[in-house]
Amino acid sequence: MKPSFTSYAAKMRQANREAVATVIALVVIVAVWFIGGIGLSGCGIEVFSTPLWIIGGTVGPWVAAIICAVVLAKCVFADFSLDEPEESEESEESEESEESEESEGEEVHHG
Numbered sequence: 001m002k003p004s005f006t007s008y009a010a011k012m013r014q015a016n017r018e019a020v021a022t023v024i025a026l027v028v029i030v031a032v033w034f035i036g037g038i039g040l041s042g043c044g045i046e047v048f049s050t051p052l053w054i055i056g057g058t059v060g061p062w063v064a065a066i067i068c069a070v071v072l073a074k075c076v077f078a079d080f081s082l083d084e085p086e087e088s089e090e091s092e093e094s095e096e097s098e099e100s101e102e103s104e105g106e107e108v109h110h111g
Contacts, residue, residue, distance in 0.1 A: 005078075008082075011080060015082075018072075018078075021072055021076040029064045030061075032060045032061050032064040033057060033060065035060070036053070036056030036061065037053055037060075039056075040057070041053040
C-alpha cells in the first residue's frame with residue numbers, strides 16, 4: 001500500500017526520516033567494518049590461509065550493507081512524489097490543452 005502524504009510538510013518529514021535512517025545505516029556499516037577488520041586483527045585465526053580480519057573487514061561490511069539496504073527499503077523508504085497532487089496536474093494539463101485549442105481556433109478564424 002502506497003502511503004499518502006496530505007501536505008508538503010508531511011513529505012519533508014518522511015524525507016528527513018529516510019535521511020536519518022540512511023545515516024544510521026552508514027554508522028552500522030562502518031561499525032561492522034571496524035569490528036570485523038580492526039577488531040579481529042589481533043586474533044591469529046586463518047580461514048583458507050587468509051587472516052580472519054581480512055574476511056571480516058571485507059565480507060562483513062558487504063553483508064551489513066545488503067541487510068541495511070533491505071531494511072531501509074522495506075521499513076523506512078516510501079515512494080511518493082514531491083510534486084503537487086496528481087489531480088491538480090491533470091486539471092492544469094486540461095486547462096493548457098483547452099487554451100492551446102482556443103488559440104489554434106483563433107488563428108484559423110483570423111487567417
